[in-house]
Amino acid sequence: MISKAQFDIEIQGIISNAIREDVGDGDHSSLACIPKSAQGKAKLLVKDEGIIAGVEFAKQVFQYVDSNLKVETLIEDGAMVKHNDVVFYVEGASQSILKAERLVLNAMQRMSAIATKTKKYVDLLEGTGTKILDTRKTTPGIRALEKWAVKIGGGENHRFALYDMIMLKDNHIDFAGDIGAAITKTQEYLKANNRDLKIIVEARDLDEIKEILKYPGVYRILIDNFNYEDTRTAVKLIGDQCQTESSGGINEQTLRKYAECGVDYISSGALTHSVYNMDLSLKAV
Missing domain, CATH: 3.20.20.70 (Aldolase class I)
Structure with missing residues (x-):
C-alpha cells in the first residue's frame, strides 16, 4: 500500500486540480455581488441518512482556499447521520466559503455514499x-x-x-x-x-x-x-x-x-x- 506521505500528496493534488477546474480565474458570481471584506457562516446540513464521510477532507479544502476559515466540527467522519443533522459550521470570508462550497459538497456526497455502502457490506x-x-x-x-x-x-x-x-x-x-x-x-x-x-x-x-x-x-x-x-x-x-x-x-x-x-x-x-x-x-x- 502507498505511504501516508504519498496519500497526502494525492489528496493535495485532488484539491488543487478541482479548484483549478471549478474556479479558474475567479468566482465571478461572488466577486460581482459580495464585498471582499464580507464575513459569513455556513452549516453543512444533512438531508439524507447514512455514514458521513469527508469531514477531514472538507477541512483541508477550506484551509487550501483560505487559511483564515474556521471550522467547528459537530459530527466526525464515520458517524451515522440523519435528516437535519448539522455536521459542521464554517466561518470566515464569504467569498472563500462560496469558492470552496462545490468541491466540499461533491466530495462529501460521494464519500458518504461509499462509506454508507461499505458499512452495509461490513x-x-x-x-x-x-x-x-x-x-x-x-x-x-x-x-x-x-x-x-x-x-x-x-x-x-x-x-x-x-x-x-x-x-x-x-x-x-x-x-x-x-x-x-x-x-x-x-x-x-x-x-x-x-x-x-x-x-x-x-x-x-x-x-x-x-x-x-x-x-x-x-x-x-x-x-x-x-x-x-x-x-x-x-x-x-x-x-x-x-x-x-x-x-x-x-x-x-x-x-x-x-x-x-x-x-x-x-x-x-x-x-x-x-x-x-x-x-x-x-x-x-
Missing part, C-alpha cells in the same frame, strides 16, 4: 472473519477520496494502483504463456529491480488453484467467479499456504454466502462504482 459480514476490500474501479482522478471513504465505512483498501502490488490476472497469465511463467517471470523481475511487492494471482478454476500452489511466494490467490462449492474446495486446497480472496459479481445477496466459504477477503468494485450520492447542503446561517 455489517453483512459480521461474525464471519471475512473482510471487504475495494478495487481500482474508481472514478479517474479521485481514487484517493473513494478509497478513503471505504476505510471510513469500515472496509479495507486493496492495492492503491498498479505500482504498489503485483496482481497477475487472466490476461497477464495468458500473455505470459501460463501461470508458472507469469509467476516465475514476476519473481525474477522483482529481484532484478530490487522491489518488494506482494504477489496476488487470479485463478479461473480449481486446476489453476492447484497450479498456483506449486509456486511459493504468492501472497494471495484471487478466487474469481467461482460458485460456492468450488470456493469452499479452493479454500481447503489453499489452506494456510497463502491468503484467499473471492471476487466477481458478488453482491449484497451473495456476500455472506461467499464469506461462509471461508475466504479471508471479498473484493467488490460496487463499493465505489455503484453508489448514489448522499444529499448534503452547505447553507448560510
